[in-house]
Amino acid sequence: MDEGLIIQTADLKKSFGKFDAVKEITVEVPAGSIYGFVGPNGAGKTTTMRMLTTLTRPTKGQAWVNGYSVTEEPRAVRRSIGYMPDEFGVYDDMRVWEYLDFFAACYDIPEGERKRLINDLLELVDLSHRRDDMVDKLSRGMKQRLSLARTLAHDPAVLILDEPASGLDPRARVEIRELLVTLKDMGKTIFFSSHILADVAEICTHIGIIEAGEMVAQGSMDEMQSQMMPHREIVITVRNPEAAEKVKTLLQDVNGVLDIKDLEPQAGRSRIQINFTGDDEGVEAISQKLSEGGIAVLGFTEETKDLEAMFMRVTKGIVT
Amino acid sequence: MQDLTRISLVDSPEEALTPREHRLDFIANILNRGAIINGILAIIVILAAALGAFGVLGDTFTTLQNVSLFRSTVAPDTASLMIILTMLLNTSLLLVLMTGVLAREGWAFIGIWLLVIGNVAALVTQGFTPGIITILIGLWAGIIAGRDVRAFRMNPVMLKELRGRMRGVRAFAVLTIYLGLMSGVTVLLFLIFTALNRSEGSAAAGEIGRVLFMGIVGIELLLIIFIAPAFTAGAITGERERQTYDLLRTTLLASPPFVIGKLESALSYTLLLLLAAIPLQSIAFLFGGVTEVELLLAFIILTVTAIALGTVGIYFSAIAPRTLSASVRAYTVALVVTFGIPLVLSFILNIFTGALFGTGTGITRSPVLEGLLVYLGLFLVSINPIATALASQQLLIDQQVTGFWTTTLSSNGDTIPMVSPWISFTIIYLAVSTVLIVLAIRRMRKVEA
Ligand SMILES: Nc1ncnc2c1ncn2[C@@H]1O[C@H](COP(=O)(O)OP(=O)(O)OP(=O)(O)O)[C@@H](O)[C@H]1O
Ligand SMILES: [Mg+2]
Numbered sequence: 001m002d003e004g005l006i007i008q009t010a011d012l013k014k015s016f017g018k019f020d021a022v023k024e025i026t027v028e029v030p031a032g033s034i035y036g037f038v039g040p041n042g043a044g045k046t047t048t049m050r051m052l053t054t055l056t057r058p059t060k061g062q063a064w065v066n067g068y069s070v071t072e073e074p075r076a077v078r079r080s081i082g083y084m085p086d087e088f089g090v091y092d093d094m095r096v097w098e099y100l101d102f103f104a105a106c107y108d109i110p111e112g113e114r115k116r117l118i119n120d121l122l123e124l125v126d127l128s129h130r131r132d133d134m135v136d137k138l139s140r141g142m143k144q145r146l147s148l149a150r151t152l153a154h155d156p157a158v159l160i161l162d163e164p165a166s167g168l169d170p171r172a173r174v175e176i177r178e179l180l181v182t183l184k185d186m187g188k189t190i191f192f193s194s195h196i197l198a199d200v201a202e203i204c205t206h207i208g209i210i211e212a213g214e215m216v217a218q219g220s221m222d223e224m225q226s227q228m229m230p231h232r233e234i235v236i237t238v239r240n241p242e243a244a245e246k247v248k249t250l251l252q253d254v255n256g257v258l259d260i261k262d263l264e265p266q267a268g269r270s271r272i273q274i275n276f277t278g279d280d281e282g283v284e285a286i287s288q289k290l291s292e293g294g295i296a297v298l299g300f301t302e303e304t305k306d307l308e309a310m311f312m313r314v315t316k317g318i319v320t
Numbered sequence: 321m322q323d324l325t326r327i328s329l330v331d332s333p334e335e336a337l338t339p340r341e342h343r344l345d346f347i348a349n350i351l352n353r354g355a356i357i358n359g360i361l362a363i364i365v366i367l368a369a370a371l372g373a374f375g376v377l378g379d380t381f382t383t384l385q386n387v388s389l390f391r392s393t394v395a396p397d398t399a400s401l402m403i404i405l406t407m408l409l410n411t412s413l414l415l416v417l418m419t420g421v422l423a424r425e426g427w428a429f430i431g432i433w434l435l436v437i438g439n440v441a442a443l444v445t446q447g448f449t450p451g452i453i454t455i456l457i458g459l460w461a462g463i464i465a466g467r468d469v470r471a472f473r474m475n476p477v478m479l480k481e482l483r484g485r486m487r488g489v490r491a492f493a494v495l496t497i498y499l500g501l502m503s504g505v506t507v508l509l510f511l512i513f514t515a516l517n518r519s520e521g522s523a524a525a526g527e528i529g530r531v532l533f534m535g536i537v538g539i540e541l542l543l544i545i546f547i548a549p550a551f552t553a554g555a556i557t558g559e560r561e562r563q564t565y566d567l568l569r570t571t572l573l574a575s576p577p578f579v580i581g582k583l584e585s586a587l588s589y590t591l592l593l594l595l596a597a598i599p600l601q602s603i604a605f606l607f608g609g610v611t612e613v614e615l616l617l618a619f620i621i622l623t624v625t626a627i628a629l630g631t632v633g634i635y636f637s638a639i640a641p642r643t644l645s646a647s648v649r650a651y652t653v654a655l656v657v658t659f660g661i662p663l664v665l666s667f668i669l670n671i672f673t674g675a676l677f678g679t680g681t682g683i684t685r686s687p688v689l690e691g692l693l694v695y696l697g698l699f700l701v702s703i704n705p706i707a708t709a710l711a712s713q714q715l716l717i718d719q720q721v722t723g724f725w726t727t728t729l730s731s732n733g734d735t736i737p738m739v740s741p742w743i744s745f746t747i748i749y750l751a752v753s754t755v756l757i758v759l760a761i762r763r764m765r766k767v768e769a
Contacts, residue, residue: 053570057767073335074767078570089564093484105476106571154572 006031006158006189007052011061014047021047023213024061029191029206031157034184036200037193039210045193046086048210049162052191053083066157082151086162088143092136096127099135100150107154121149125179141172148179159183161192165199177203234274234283235263236290237299244270250293256282269298340471347461348421351432354457355414361450362407369400374688391447398724398737403450405739406442408747410435410454415754421465423580426472432462476573477581478588485589498593502539502600509535529607534713536601537618540594541625541705545658547593548626549650551586552633554643555579556764561643575764579638579757583630590626594619613722617712617742624749625705629654631753631760638760661704687732694727694736702744712742 007029014022022044029035039045050056052063054074063070066080091099100118109117122128125145130138138146144164151159164180165173180190181203194200200207201221208218217224238244248260256278263271276282283302290297337345365384372380381396389399413435420428436458439451465471485491513531559565568578601618604610633650640646701707715721723743726735 050566053566054767055566055569075335075572078572081570083567083570085563085566087563089562089567091480091484091562091564093487094480098480098483102476102480103567103571105474105479106568106573108572111474150567 004030007035007063007065007191009048009052009061009063012048012051012058012063013060014044014051014056015059020213022051025210025213025215026218027063027208027215028218029158029189031189032184032187033205034180034190034203035192036197036204036207037191037210038195038197038200038207039193040195042212043210044213045210046162049083049160049191049193052077053081053160054078079154080157082154082156082159084147084151084159084161084164086166088140088147090136090143092134094135095132096122096135096138096146097131099146100153103150104153109154117153121152124152124182125149126175139172141168141175144168144172144176145179148176152183156188158189158191161190163193163195165194165196173199232276232278232283233303234276234286235299235301235303236272236274236297237266237269237301238272238295238297239269241265241270243295244272246293246295247272247290250289250295251286254282254286254289257286271299340468343464343468344421344424344471347465348418350457350461350464351414351418351421354454354461355411355418357453357457358407358411358414358450361453362404362411365400365404365407369397369404372400373397373691388449389446390449391445394724395726395737397735398726401737401739402446402724403448405743405747406448407450408751409743410439410451412747412750412754414454414457416750417461419576419580419754419757421461422574422576423475424472424577425475425580425584429462429465429469429472432458432465436462475577475581475584477578478584479581481582481585482588485585491589495593495596498543499596499600502536502597505535505539506532506600506603527609529604529609532607533601533604533610533614533618536597536604537622537709540597540622541658541709543593544590544622544626544629545654547590548586548629549633549654550647551589552582552630553637553647553650555582555586555634556637556760557640557643557646558637575761579634579760579764583627583634583757586630586633587626590630591623594622594626611716614713614716617716617722618709620746621705621709621712621742624746625658628749628753631756635756635760638763657703658705661700662707665700687729687734690729690731691736694729694738698738698741698744701741702748705745708741708745712740715740 005028007027009025009027011024011026012022013020013024025044025048027037027048037045037048047056051058052065052070054070054077057071065077068076068080070077091102094102097118100121101114104114104117105111118131119128122131125148127142127145127149130142135143135146148159148161148164151161161180165176168176177199180192184190192200197207197209204221206218206220207224209216236247238247244262251257251260251274256276258275258277260272260274263273265271274286276286278285287297287300290300365388368377368380369384371377372384379396381400384403385392385396385399388403392399392402394402413431417428417431417435420431436455439448439454439458442448443451443455509532510528513528517527556565559568598615598619601610601615629650632653633646636646636649636653637643640649701711712722715725719725722740725738725740727738728735
């Protein structure tokens with residue numbers, strides 16, 4: 001086991017009958033990170049989380065949370081985690097404070113400490129004003145925040161949140177996101193799932209992409225960016241095909257240029273796409289070479305690949 | 321037997337426990353051992369008594385009395401029956417206390433000490449020497465438990481359920497309607513009875529009292545049959561359906577407190593209904609003919625029935641996929657046990673009532689066979705609350721018996737010792753309830769494969 005990893009799995013596998021929902025994946029979540037676990041519907045996110053939270057027994061492989069094995073020391077794991085399932089479990093006949101009080105009692109927190117704890121938690125998730133309201137009267141965003149407060153009752157080291165932002169309006173989404181950042185600052189590790197990479201990208205320090213039960217890519221944000229976009233794409237626009245040919249011959253043997261291809265002309269102008277692995281100095285070298293060659297360049301753009309594009313590229317849409 | 325009754329505090333007993341968990345687990349283990357020792361001893365004594373009765377082993381009854389109940393003045397055979405039943409009662413109570421300790425219930429802690437006191441009393445006044453086992457077990461468990469009394473706490477599940485159930489007007493509306501109905505029935509019974517008797521010219525006040533009393537207890541029994549399984553059949557399936565089950569499974573709440581908490585909340589409401597009707601039952605006192613003893617026996621039988629049917633509900637809730645099927649199964653069992661058994665076996669009941677009224681059974685010449693049949697009849701009565709209530713009441717009225725008595729065999733005129741069915745009923749129902757709870761907890765523990 002690696003010291004710095006608070007969640008770690010080794011060949012974790014889960015089959016339902018003949019169908020492998022999760023195929024021997026390795027998840028590595030460093031302590032103190034916000035880890036976004038992204039994948040399309042049916043990828044196996046919930047199944048993985050249920051194994052990590054001791055709710056389902058792995059078919060094969062092993063997982064450790066906070067250093068404890070999920071199959072051998074489930075209670076120690078439960079003590080270490082706060083879990084929020086994708087479905088919000090409502091007790092329709094409970095007040096907000098009673099809901100938290102009940103779960104605090106389930107975590108064996110003495111009665112004398114609970115009142116203060118509940119007030120602190122409600123303060124944190126900004127629900128103090130709804131303390132005495134019935135749980136089922138809350139809006140979805142509020143329920144989600146209450147749920148989050150519940151996961152914090154026993155001050156766990158890791159929060160495992162299954163799609164905490166799904167079904168929320170943009171404002172509620174932002175609120176949840178801010179809350180997650182606050183919790184990270186409090187020293188908690190947050191492992192959460194989502195379909196939407198953009199949601200994850202803004203706050204995550206690490207991401208893992210799962211598809212059809214397999215981990216497609218995983219690492220810190222920076223690593224992911226470079227791992228998945230090993231080359232830049234530069235598009236050069238010139239006036240006519242002849243100029244384009246000249247550009248091609250000029251750049252052919254520049255260091256770092258992988259390949260050059262023609263793009264569809266746009267508004268009568270020729271465009272060339274260059275796949276390039278160099279750094280910023282390399283890009284400077286290219287533009288310098290062009291001006292030395294006396295080519296009038298109409299446009300010189302570097303395509304910025306956003307995360308969504310990266311997501312679409314790695315996940316091939318093999319949704320089961 | 322150990323395998324059937326033993327459960328640990330946590331789902332994964334091989335896992336390292338906190339000192340408190342370890343202590344509770346240890347206490348439960350002690351109590352479990354005590355129950356098993358008592359049970360095995362009871363079986364040995366039964367065998368010895370049976371051999372004595374068949375004349376194989378000489379006078380085992382007197383030996384048993386001299387060894388195990390030497391202060392008592394009853395006949396040796398009755399003494400033997402007392403020894404057996406007290407051992408079985410100890411077994412049942414130790415099992416109940418075991419689940420209570422695992423659920424961290426305050427009543428379990430108090431119960432351990434009460435059991436010790438009860439056995440000391442039996443030892444001192446009756447010379448019940450086997451009680452020493454239970455005394456030692458209880459002292460051991462009680463002293464260890466006393467080191468950490470804070471481990472026993474208010475059950476969070478019960479608190480949560482009761483908060484929900486008692487909220488708003490619903491609970492009190494139900495209570496009001498229930499009391500209204502009960503009063504209505506009481507008045508109706510009274511009117512019918514006086515009308516019928518006026519025509520004959522003699523209305524014995526005592527008889528009115530008895531009819532009213534039986535009417536009320538009958539309605540309460542019906543109520544329990546319909547309420548107790550309904551309250552608990554959704555205990556586990558309901559949490560699954562509301563998707564709160566997973567939330568609970570990931571907390572540190574162990575399965576025993578969960579199951580016991582659900583049972584307690586259902587029972588406390590049922591008990592509230594029973595207690596609320598006691599003033600009504602007391603009206604029967606005004607007419608005479610009903611004693612406090614009857615009131616007490618009725619209350620015990622109703623409570624034990626409620627506990628047993630509640631655990632039946634919990635058990636099916638643990639094994640059924642949905643609340644609906646859990647309810648259907650629980651009701652089926654409740655109806656079969658309360659109404660089906662007496663119907664099917666009414667002819668055997670006749671044997672028992674024959675014995676009861678001293679008319680003999682007259683179906684066999686063999687005293688051994690007749691004795692066995694009488695005990696079988698007693699057993700069958702004891703697994704049914706209605707038969708138990710009626711038979712216990714009949715015994716109380718005809719022979720002023722609440723405990724042990726004797727009946728005469730028609731085949732050879734010998735007397736054999738008997739017990740008022742409410743005692744055997746309580747022992748059997750409590751033991752079955754504990755086993756069902758243990759099974760439900762085991763089932764809950766199964767991690768999704
Ligand atoms: N209990 C089960 N029995 C059989 N198949 C299951 C079970 N649970 C999940 N699956 C299957 O496993 C696959 C992965 O499901 P999972 O719920 O883990 O996906 P997910 O990534 O959480 O998807 P979503 O984004 O829709 O929540 C799905 O194809 C699902 O049908
Ligand atoms: Mg999911």
